Amino acid sequence: MSGSSGLLAEGQDLRIVGFLCNWCSYGGADTAGVARFEQPTDLRVIRVPCSGRIDPLFIARALMSGADGVLVSGCHPRDCHYAEGNFYARRRFEMLKQFLSVTGIDPERFHYTWVSASEGQRWQDVVTSFTERIHKLGPAPKMSGGTGYDEECLKEIAAAVSCGEQCPCHKEKA
Amino acid sequence: MRIGVFVCHCGSNIAATVDCPAVAEQAKKLQDVVFTTDTMYTCSEPGQNEIIEAIKEHKLDGVVVASCSPRMHEATFRRALERAGLNRYMLEMANIREHVSWIGKNKERNTVKAFELVSIAVAKLRNDQPLYANKFDVTKRVLVIGGGVAGIQAALDCADAGYQVVMVEREQSIGGKMAKIDKTFPTVDCSSCILGPKMVDVSQHENITLYAMSEVEKIEGYVGNFDVQVRKKATYVNWDNCTGCGACMEKCPSKKNVDKFNEGISTCTSINIPFPQAIPKKAAINPEGCLMLQKGKCGVCAKICPTKCIDFEQKDEIVTEKVGAVIAATGYDMFDHSVYKQYGAGQYPDVITSLQYERLMNASGPTGGHIKRPSDGKEPKKVVFVQCVGSRDPAVGRPYCSGFCCMYTAKQAILTKDHIPDSDSYVFYMDIRSPGKGYDEFTRRAQEQYGVQYLRGRVSMIYPKGDRYIVRGSDTLAGTQVEVEADLVVLAVGAESAKNAPALAEKMRISYDSYGFFMEAHPKLKPVETNTAGVYLAGSCLGPRDIPTSVGQGSAAAAKVMTLFSKDKLESDPQVSRVNTSRCVGCMKCAATCPFGAIKEVTDRAGNVKAEVIETVCQGCGICTVTCPQGAIQLQHFTDNQILAEVNALCQAQVDF
Numbered sequence: 001m002s003g004s005s006g007l008l009a010e011g012q013d014l015r016i017v018g019f020l021c022n023w024c025s026y027g028g029a030d031t032a033g034v035a036r037f038e039q040p041t042d043l044r045v046i047r048v049p050c051s052g053r054i055d056p057l058f059i060a061r062a063l064m065s066g067a068d069g070v071l072v073s074g075c076h077p078r079d080c081h082y083a084e085g086n087f088y089a090r091r092r093f094e095m096l097k098q099f100l101s102v103t104g105i106d107p108e109r110f111h112y113t114w115v116s117a118s119e120g121q122r123w124q125d126v127v128t129s130f131t132e133r134i135h136k137l138g139p140a141p142k143m144s145g146g147t148g149y150d151e152e153c154l155k156e157i158a159a160a161v162s163c164g165e166q167c168p169c170h171k172e173k174a
Numbered sequence: 175m176r177i178g179v180f181v182c183h184c185g186s187n188i189a190a191t192v193d194c195p196a197v198a199e200q201a202k203k204l205q206d207v208v209f210t211t212d213t214m215y216t217c218s219e220p221g222q223n224e225i226i227e228a229i230k231e232h233k234l235d236g237v238v239v240a241s242c243s244p245r246m247h248e249a250t251f252r253r254a255l256e257r258a259g260l261n262r263y264m265l266e267m268a269n270i271r272e273h274v275s276w277i278g279k280n281k282e283r284n285t286v287k288a289f290e291l292v293s294i295a296v297a298k299l300r301n302d303q304p305l306y307a308n309k310f311d312v313t314k315r316v317l318v319i320g321g322g323v324a325g326i327q328a329a330l331d332c333a334d335a336g337y338q339v340v341m342v343e344r345e346q347s348i349g350g351k352m353a354k355i356d357k358t359f360p361t362v363d364c365s366s367c368i369l370g371p372k373m374v375d376v377s378q379h380e381n382i383t384l385y386a387m388s389e390v391e392k393i394e395g396y397v398g399n400f401d402v403q404v405r406k407k408a409t410y411v412n413w414d415n416c417t418g419c420g421a422c423m424e425k426c427p428s429k430k431n432v433d434k435f436n437e438g439i440s441t442c443t444s445i446n447i448p449f450p451q452a453i454p455k456k457a458a459i460n461p462e463g464c465l466m467l468q469k470g471k472c473g474v475c476a477k478i479c480p481t482k483c484i485d486f487e488q489k490d491e492i493v494t495e496k497v498g499a500v501i502a503a504t505g506y507d508m509f510d511h512s513v514y515k516q517y518g519a520g521q522y523p524d525v526i527t528s529l530q531y532e533r534l535m536n537a538s539g540p541t542g543g544h545i546k547r548p549s550d551g552k553e554p555k556k557v558v559f560v561q562c563v564g565s566r567d568p569a570v571g572r573p574y575c576s577g578f579c580c581m582y583t584a585k586q587a588i589l590t591k592d593h594i595p596d597s598d599s600y601v602f603y604m605d606i607r608s609p610g611k612g613y614d615e616f617t618r619r620a621q622e623q624y625g626v627q628y629l630r631g632r633v634s635m636i637y638p639k640g641d642r643y644i645v646r647g648s649d650t651l652a653g654t655q656v657e658v659e660a661d662l663v664v665l666a667v668g669a670e671s672a673k674n675a676p677a678l679a680e681k682m683r684i685s686y687d688s689y690g691f692f693m694e695a696h697p698k699l700k701p702v703e704t705n706t707a708g709v710y711l712a713g714s715c716l717g718p719r720d721i722p723t724s725v726g727q728g729s730a731a732a733a734k735v736m737t738l739f740s741k742d743k744l745e746s747d748p749q750v751s752r753v754n755t756s757r758c759v760g761c762m763k764c765a766a767t768c769p770f771g772a773i774k775e776v777t778d779r780a781g782n783v784k785a786e787v788i789e790t791v792c793q794g795c796g797i798c799t800v801t802c803p804q805g806a807i808q809l810q811h812f813t814d815n816q817i818l819a820e821v822n823a824l825c826q827a828q829v830d831f
Binding site: 015022044046079 | 796812814817825
């Protein structure tokens with residue numbers, strides 16, 4: 001599902017989702033921007049209030065629906081705007097890493113780190129090295145075939161979910 | 175839903191590397207988008223008016239602005255929405271400047287990325303709900319941490335405006351670094367003559383409660399309602415009764431304590447008042463030097479104290495204060511020059527720091543204002559000043575300019591000539607940085623009228639020769655090596671963050687940079703605010719500042735507090751968690767994880783246990799939302815559905831330009 005744009009050179013941009021806490025890392029990414037620290041363009045950022053708001057399921061969902069990599073960044077431990085959100089985040093992400101390998105997703109495609117609002121340079125390094133890592137891994141394998149879900153099947157499931165009670169499959173069951 | 179998308183050129187900031195019209199054109203294809211346009215400066219008055227016009231003309235329910243960081247202008251555009259009659263939370267921003275145009279050079283790829291960020295924003299906006307703020311009371315008292323000149327100014331301004339001030343100072347007396355200085359540049363004013371009256375004002379002001387020898391232990395709560403715990407350290411003297419007569423100091427047999435106020439160039443008694451103008455003028459015992467506290471033998475001070483206020487049993491005491499705002503003015507520490515091994519690493523008695531020299535020149539200092547060499551008490555005839563010791567030197571982890579050292583060195587060179595007319599002064603400098611009012615004239619006066627020799631170059635080595643010192647350095651203007659024989663060497667040490675600054679920042683939940691200086695909310699436009707509502711900053715805790723800037727920032731922080739206190743009620747941020755009671759099973763896992771205690775247990779009419787969010791206490795972090803096994807508690811404006819919509823938009827985006 002990676003970008004089908006004709007403008008993109010083949011094999012260049014991969015789909016990397018970033019979840020950033022508003023206070024430290026989003027600020028750090030802003031600082032990097034203000035300082036014009038050049039970075040690869042693959043990463044797209046979703047802003048959340050705190051790394052503690054990031055449900056591991058968001059990351060799993062992103063990776064299962066076509067993301068080639070997920071990068072999470074929050075405030076440094078002990079420097080959380082919400083006192084301890086990043087500690088919860090850390091525990092959850094460590095669990096997630098175990099879980100990802102069980103589901104067949106390469107845990108290398110997921111990385112979490114801490115970047116403060118003043119660390120523009122660090123943010124540049126984090127983005128660059130993670131993008132390089134994902135490029136080395138290449139595009140993520142589609143979540144079909146082995147699991148028995150091909151695109152047609154996924155579409156059917158999506159249709160069934162969105163149509164809800166009106167769907168024949170529901171009626172049949174009833 | 176009817177959505178409008180506004181793509182900002184930001185002059186050429188965005189337009190130079192993003193095809194803004196193409197992004198706007200593409201955005202038309204997104205679901206629910208009925209209007210798109212690209213504007214030169216969306217944040218300008220015509221830009222905001224365009225949004226307002228479009229909302230009215232196209233009956234928009236929500237707006238996406240693709241421009242700079244939401245940390246920059248989210249509030250601006252929310253106000254614009256409100257002016258157009260929309261709920262302010264029906265706005266999403268796509269950050270296509272800091273996160274796209276400024277970090278990527280490839281226009282095609284930038285354009286695709288910018289469009290995808292717009293599609294994320296549209297996807298989220300489609301799930302946005304109008305939110306409404308609650309009102310809550312403000313405690314109109316302010317905590318000022320730090321009793322230096324910045325803190326003093328902030329406290330006096332707030333107190334004069336009629337608000338109660340709690341000032342917490344770590345040391346025995348307020349006054350900070352300025353109280354140790356002899357004269358100020360460039361006016362050569364007597365420092366204690368201009369600071370002293372302000373210190374007295376603090377002690378006598380009916381609105382100011384001063385806790386000296388105290389530290390902030392804990393800060394809890396939120397803007398308008400902070401609970402602060404202050405640790406009053408044991409002084410072993412009952413300060414309610416101590417008159418500061420000094421009789422105890424005269425009789426104390428233990429006289430070999432390091433005199434912190436005099437920067438260690440002299441000694442003091444174990445029971446001590448740091449300097450004659452100290453505020454509060456109360457004695458305190460240094461427990462490490464006190465014979466009674468260490469060995470249980472002595473107690474002379476207790477015997478002779480006329481008010482019987484010595485109390486060897488005293489313990490630290492915790493007091494709790496309620497305040498509505500916090501001003502941190504915790505200042506800086508002098509750089510520890512002992513890392514410079516080539517300068518003697520603090521071993522040569524006559525190689526001293528600038529602040530020690532300041533104490534030598536000060537009439538209330540240990541030498542009564544006569545400049546004497548610490549080693550033998552002789553008057554130095556040749557004084558060498560070495561600048562940038564711990565400034566502009568990445569080798570010692572201090573790449574920044576400390577700002578005020580050029581000026582205080584010029585001042586000290588001038589004063590040296592005043593004190594010892596037949597002396598010569600040399601200054602090794604890298605550049606002279608004197609940008610303030612009257613500053614450059616002052617450094618020129620040092621060179622031209624006072625004949626101070628300025629040599630441009632770093633000092634490579636200082637070593638003793640007989641009872642004098644050889645200062646070896648380069649003169650980069652002449653292109654030669656130079657050696658100067660000196661009686662006294664003064665190192666112009668730079669500033670670094672106060673030792674406990676990061677720990678305090680964590681207590682206040684504000685950011686600090688890699689050097690430990692506190693971070694302002696915006697370096698240009700919010701210089702004394704932090705990203706934590708109700709916490710303000712002043713002075714050198716932000717980075718090295720001279721006295722006028724510190725005083726200015728003290729007043730600025732006070733003005734911000736007064737603005738906050740001008741309202742009787744504050745509006746709470748409605749981006750808080752909300753419980754869906756039909757889903758909640760009352761497991762209370764959310765309450766257990768909430769760092770703010772913002773979730774309480776309630777019983778509904780059927781007698782079932784449910785969670786309830788205390789809206790004014792909730793800070794909107796969303797830890798509970800992730801914790802809830804039922805998905806029953808959702809952080810408004812950042813719900814699961816909204817974030818998943820963003821993820822979907824991103825992972826399923828099909829871009830065809």
